[in-house]
Amino acid sequence: MIRGTNRTPGIARKGGACLLGILFLFSVGCGGGRIAQEKGTITLWETYNNEEHDVFMEIVKSFEEWYAKERGEEVHVRVKRIPFDQHIQKIKFSAITRTAPDIVRVDAGELIDLVYGQIVYDLKEIDPKIEEYLSTFMPVARESVRIPLRHPDGKVRTGVYGIPDQLTGVAIYYNRTMFKEAGIPFPPRTLRELRDADPPWDFKRFREVAKALTKPERNQYGVALNSSLWFSLPFFNAFGADFIKIDPDGKFRCVLDSDSGINALTALASLYWDGSEPGAWLAGAINPDRGFINNKYAMIVSGPWNLKTFRKSGVDFGVTFIPEGPNRREIPVPGGGTIRVGTSTNVGGTDMAILKTTRQPRLCYEFLKYLTRPEVHAKWCNALGQIPVQTLAEPLVDFSGNPDLKVFVEQMRTAVPRPKIPRYGVLEVSIMVPQIERAFRARNRAGVRLALGKAVEEIDRRILRDVNVPR
Incomplete structure (x- = not known):
């Protein structure tokens, strides 16, 4: 694995x-x-x-x-x-x-x-x-x-x-016991179930469920986030945010500060702003994996590498999709045909x-x-x-x-490749993590816009300037 x-x-x-x-x-x-x-x-x-x-x-x-x-x-x-x-x-x-x-x-x-x-x-x-x-x-x-x-x-x-x-890639792990105690039906487990879900398993529903599962008096929170770009990409994808555009003259340009990008990061940050997410991304906080095992977090974003670990821990969990955003696409499925859904994930x-x-x-x-x-x-x-x-x-x-x-x-099946540019370590650690955390702390859409604007400036200066040199 x-x-x-x-x-x-x-x-x-x-x-x-x-x-x-x-x-x-x-x-x-x-x-x-x-x-x-x-x-x-x-x-x-x-x-x-x-x-x-x-x-x-x-x-x-x-x-x-x-x-x-x-x-x-x-x-x-x-x-x-x-x-x-x-x-x-x-x-x-x-x-x-x-x-x-x-x-x-x-x-x-x-x-x-x-x-x-x-x-x-x-x-x-x-x-x-x-x-x-x-x-x-x-x-x-x-x-x-x-x-x-x-x-x-x-x-x-x-x-x-x-x-x-x-x-x-990643999906959503959820604590089945917490869902049952709160009387919340389990979310979909197949693309067809996702397409037909009522109410839909979209970001609005995801936020409602996270709020309902948040009980600070029990040290229990609805969701835990990671501030890395890689773990955030599924949400950018679901909102239809492009990362890189190639102009007609062949130049690469970062466009993450588009309205779609701002909407995606604002939606993600809102989970922290309303108290459903306790700041698991902060230095010194209990990280999402550990908090999920300890029944502190009801939902986390993680990948299949944790299946064995979580089973051994004894936590009663299920796996569901990244909540749908407005970017609904036709997804090819085995046997032919497509299913139109708004979920997406990243790629590792x-x-x-x-x-x-x-x-x-x-x-x-x-x-x-x-x-x-x-x-x-x-x-x-x-x-x-x-x-x-x-x-x-x-x-x-x-x-x-x-x-x-x-x-x-x-x-x-819904995944979108990560940005096809070099120096991913610089992109992730030096540029995007600081700006995503800046957006979380801003507590308003204007702050999110400023954070993404700064990220785009840094990406253009530190990465795309070299990418645009012909080879």
Whole structure:
């Protein structure tokens, strides 16, 4: 399972220096070639936890056996485990020492930095039909690896820079005992139930329920929030707030301070303003996960990584959707057709990328396609209780022992990719968290507008100025 903590998934630890460091180090490291490599051998660096690593190694072994049988050649995939927090630093160091691997597993946000560093393959160069292959992936998964770049002619072109191997996002956990005590019906658990809900499970209803579940005399509050951008994106999405626009001349522009963005953050902040949210995002406060386990918070925003933890804690919980906003969209569903709903979520997860220093790009690509074959990916999901990235694997996944995971799968159908710009660590930690907290403290719409306006100024100055340099 992709592990979640109170930090935002995918935050680069070194902030603004990360991209420039990659550009410099790879220009040094790629100039003189790389260490000698055995034919038929590829090296892969990954950051899986112990349980995931064991399953992954089984898949590696089955690939080697399959390749020998189908191709009549012996191949080897050498796997090296890298701590997640050191992953990017390890990649940069490998460029200097010319020991770069062939494939790296990276967080979706880190992939974008590698793309801007011009060190990973656009997979269209290896397989011109890569878009066709990705057509059976969860829509947001395939969209997350399609990254636009501004070229010297001023035009923006989109490449495909990885193959998703894991996908995650957030939904609403709720305390079933508190709902029952307050006489509040449980919220919907499928998109069809959400579409047909009466009263609708929208933000108005969400706020009403949070108020009804708030009992300060019992140290009980309706909802707990996180002030990070990543955890706030589902609400921006549900209100139809765009983050980045690309002008006709190919320039990237932040538009988060639009009316939709202001409406979204005002709605979120209003939960704090009316006392339903006690300030769980403040330094020193009981964080949402801990407060949910301790029966302090009735609802929190979190992901599937907490399913096992919450079950073990003994809390009686359910999972439902991010409340609907005004941005109602037609969402494709299995079996054909669409369902029109206003919920949305964010995107976390990881991608496998092929470095340009490899001498065997086609063998690397063949391994990544094998990794995401329906039957192989289903084995992964069944063993680890994870959201299928490959939709053809979904019918092969057994959700009977983990019905709450199915809610997350439904929620992920509504997901919108995070902003496709580099320096996510700067965006999250240095820009958005301070301004989201500023908006919470403002206690009025005018303050929210000022906070988002300041965030847009900083994003344009600290990130988009470099993004708009042609590559």
